[in-house]
Amino acid sequence: MTMARRSLKDRLIESEELFRDTGVYESELTVKESDPVTFEVLFTRLLQTLTNAREVALSISASPSTREQGEIIFGLFTAEGDAVCLSTGLMIHVHTMSRAIKWMINNDYETKMGFREGDYFFNNDSFIGGGHPSDQMLMTPFFVDGELEGWIGGLTHVTETGAVEPGAMGSSFTSRFAEGLILPCMRIAADDELFYDFDVLVDRGVRSSISWLADNRAKLTGNLIIREKVKELLGEVGLDMYRKVCREYIEDTRRATHEKVRRSLFPGRYREVAWRGVTIKNLERLMHSPCELVVSREGRLSLSFEGLPSAQRQPFQATLPLFEGMLFNGLIQNIFYDLRYNDGTFLAIDLHVPYGSACNPDNIQLPTTLWGPAYGGMQACAQAVSRAYFAKGYREEVHASGPLTSGNLAGGKDQYGRHFGSQCFEFASSGMYATSFMDGLDTAFSDFNAEGDMGDAEIWEQQMPQVWLAREIRKDGGGFGKFRGGNGIHSLYMIPEGIEMEIGAFGSPPIFSTAGLMGGYPAAALRVWIGRGTDVQAQIEAGTPLPNTEGFDRSVPEFVDQVSAEWSCVLGQNVPTSSLEPYSLFSVVSGDGGGYGDPLLRAPIDIIRDVENGLSGVRVAADVYGVVVTKDARGNVGYDKEATDSLRAQHRRERLHRGVPAAEYKRIQRERVMAGDIPAPARAMYRDVMEISPIWADEFRTFWNLPEGFEVAE
Amino acid sequence: MTMSNQNSDDAKLNSIRELIEGILPLDQLATLQREMKTGDRVQIVLAIEQDRVPWSDRILVPLQENLYVVERDDGARVVKCFCGHEFGDYRLNWKEEALVFERHPQDGIVFQPNKGADPVWQLLREFYCPNCATQLDVEPVPVGYPFVFNFLPDLEF
Numbered sequence: 001m002t003m004a005r006r007s008l009k010d011r012l013i014e015s016e017e018l019f020r021d022t023g024v025y026e027s028e029l030t031v032k033e034s035d036p037v038t039f040e041v042l043f044t045r046l047l048q049t050l051t052n053a054r055e056v057a058l059s060i061s062a063s064p065s066t067r068e069q070g071e072i073i074f075g076l077f078t079a080e081g082d083a084v085c086l087s088t089g090l091m092i093h094v095h096t097m098s099r100a101i102k103w104m105i106n107n108d109y110e111t112k113m114g115f116r117e118g119d120y121f122f123n124n125d126s127f128i129g130g131g132h133p134s135d136q137m138l139m140t141p142f143f144v145d146g147e148l149e150g151w152i153g154g155l156t157h158v159t160e161t162g163a164v165e166p167g168a169m170g171s172s173f174t175s176r177f178a179e180g181l182i183l184p185c186m187r188i189a190a191d192d193e194l195f196y197d198f199d200v201l202v203d204r205g206v207r208s209s210i211s212w213l214a215d216n217r218a219k220l221t222g223n224l225i226i227r228e229k230v231k232e233l234l235g236e237v238g239l240d241m242y243r244k245v246c247r248e249y250i251e252d253t254r255r256a257t258h259e260k261v262r263r264s265l266f267p268g269r270y271r272e273v274a275w276r277g278v279t280i281k282n283l284e285r286l287m288h289s290p291c292e293l294v295v296s297r298e299g300r301l302s303l304s305f306e307g308l309p310s311a312q313r314q315p316f317q318a319t320l321p322l323f324e325g326m327l328f329n330g331l332i333q334n335i336f337y338d339l340r341y342n343d344g345t346f347l348a349i350d351l352h353v354p355y356g357s358a359c360n361p362d363n364i365q366l367p368t369t370l371w372g373p374a375y376g377g378m379q380a381c382a383q384a385v386s387r388a389y390f391a392k393g394y395r396e397e398v399h400a401s402g403p404l405t406s407g408n409l410a411g412g413k414d415q416y417g418r419h420f421g422s423q424c425f426e427f428a429s430s431g432m433y434a435t436s437f438m439d440g441l442d443t444a445f446s447d448f449n450a451e452g453d454m455g456d457a458e459i460w461e462q463q464m465p466q467v468w469l470a471r472e473i474r475k476d477g478g479g480f481g482k483f484r485g486g487n488g489i490h491s492l493y494m495i496p497e498g499i500e501m502e503i504g505a506f507g508s509p510p511i512f513s514t515a516g517l518m519g520g521y522p523a524a525a526l527r528v529w530i531g532r533g534t535d536v537q538a539q540i541e542a543g544t545p546l547p548n549t550e551g552f553d554r555s556v557p558e559f560v561d562q563v564s565a566e567w568s569c570v571l572g573q574n575v576p577t578s579s580l581e582p583y584s585l586f587s588v589v590s591g592d593g594g595g596y597g598d599p600l601l602r603a604p605i606d607i608i609r610d611v612e613n614g615l616s617g618v619r620v621a622a623d624v625y626g627v628v629v630t631k632d633a634r635g636n637v638g639y640d641k642e643a644t645d646s647l648r649a650q651h652r653r654e655r656l657h658r659g660v661p662a663a664e665y666k667r668i669q670r671e672r673v674m675a676g677d678i679p680a681p682a683r684a685m686y687r688d689v690m691e692i693s694p695i696w697a698d699e700f701r702t703f704w705n706l707p708e709g710f711e712v713a714e
Numbered sequence: 715m716t717m718s719n720q721n722s723d724d725a726k727l728n729s730i731r732e733l734i735e736g737i738l739p740l741d742q743l744a745t746l747q748r749e750m751k752t753g754d755r756v757q758i759v760l761a762i763e764q765d766r767v768p769w770s771d772r773i774l775v776p777l778q779e780n781l782y783v784v785e786r787d788d789g790a791r792v793v794k795c796f797c798g799h800e801f802g803d804y805r806l807n808w809k810e811e812a813l814v815f816e817r818h819p820q821d822g823i824v825f826q827p828n829k830g831a832d833p834v835w836q837l838l839r840e841f842y843c844p845n846c847a848t849q850l851d852v853e854p855v856p857v858g859y860p861f862v863f864n865f866l867p868d869l870e871f
Contacts, residue, residue: 264751266756268868269866270865271865272864393758393760396746396747477829510831515854522838525819569828598849655840662809
């Protein structure tokens, strides 16, 4: 008698029920305990295989965002879709590919489509898995003796999706159907050969298909390498051993996650908030991302985002898979960096994200391109974790918020007559957060990809033909503090002759999007400057020096004063794409890091260094840091200690003079709240949040001592 | 304990003290970052902090830069500033006892108009110690946003 083969769906249900009932993924770690050396060696071989495949795939890709910024990751999954091991790279996607595999299993792909070795399934539907249509995954099953034993997946971030705005990440989208080609778990290859008609679909469906199609080949190649190597390993150790260690790796990580929390974080309740918002006309509103992190003495870590605003017809929100991805990306980088990267961490953490909120929309027709409070949630969570480290004594892990990475997108026809569309990923080199022990690094960091790099401007100019007039470290961008946040990049682009270009940017509303910590200031707000009808052509013909800097400590950048033009400034950097004539200028900044601690406690020598390096000025030194900078006859920069002590004392006296006792402040503010004297963007947020979250509404009313049932006036 | 163990312990204690003071050289910092987190750091840091503060109340937990939860002789557990100022029961948000200043986000002193938030959207809420005037927190928030209660330690043991 032969046993009927169990379906993947039954196996998935059984696996999930087992975890729900027992709280463990695998009850015994027998291999780890009986043969720890083999246990570790096998994992190292899997990790090597995945990382090697990633390196090969990087060199196949034709996209700078993949090849130079490293926006790529590979993973190995169980038959049920649980991540066993991931390569280095885009850690956001520890769980997002798991979700897509499980989605196929739950939606009967096994019976309706059939799974065969050599099949490849493509997905960029972020409600299923991934972050937005740019996040494109390619997954393939592998078989042993006719049984599906696991999955391999590769994911890259592709910079053009055929969206209404070029470059995929436009800030004007009010519907999912503006986001371009969205393909939910489609088979696009069989017998390890990509289908020709899929290439045709992409080629005709987007402005420039090279990144998408070359990335597919890169991912297919990576998957192939991994499949062959995993099968080699399987042949060596046997199927039973392979299955057992895969489950043990996940369970081992789950247990290690609890242990790491117990040893590293002080038990208690932590709260942080980050900010985003909507800038589309008539939909303007602020959005907060309220993070509550609870650490138990036993090492449980619970995250709640009760109070998130509702999902609406705007792109500054995220699907649940993306939000999970952002949070786990942050947690892995901040706490679990020395554990195995797999679904064990996901299983160990309790997460509450209200359904219907801007990080868990209840309508798959809503756009979710720009993530909004999901990115903020990761920043807030990282600050909460930092406080927990601080209390436990691990000051070397404490830091303020990482930058809101942001940049430009463009499309049109390039100098060769080719259509193009892309984002510029130089923002992967934003300013790092300040820590409790040093300034944030300048132009060196993004939360979403620790290996990110800005890439060569010349390579970017091949992909999107804006010409860089300036690429410099942004001055005074990082949040001020005892340790300052790292500064991001400022880039000034010129639109050259002989091309057609529409250009825009994405970022935030006109707010501080990156908070400081424990007395440090937030990073500077993002902004775009656009110059139309410039005299740059005349300046070139006259041979005068072209503008190449913001300057520092200026209310208007230096290049604005140097170029006669019709200038406009958009604070926050959400600028839908529009056509610009040749010799127009477009200036963007990437994000900057938050500051740490009271600026009056900053060591004067650190301020002198910034002044010497042209990253800050004498006025900021005096007004923000209370340091009196001096210059000797040779131009050497120093400071006057006596005058500095006196100025810092004066700053402190001024704080005591202007500060109002909190009770008095609250009394005055309560009257404003009662009267509805709140600017429109916040008013819209309060009304929305209080409607969908009675818990948050109660806290709001309690804090301001408002009558039961009080509502903020419309 | 051997002499070399003693030297090693002293060196580590010194490193952690310098870390807290923000003067630890980066190569030594990397050593600390690579160490296994065993959970015993909290006791070391409590001892160092107790030594640094100019008062004798027992520190239960460092709450954040400049603030501590201490146990007074009368058994009360309160939030206390490095300078000695007390903010009251640790189960309540210390910000309720601080000085508050709302800063225009483009005041030209901290942020230039080119780099500060639009005041319609957000302002800067600064919290100072009423005694030593240390800036303890800065909240970038809109009008009407409740104070954020950043940390309630679990001390019920």
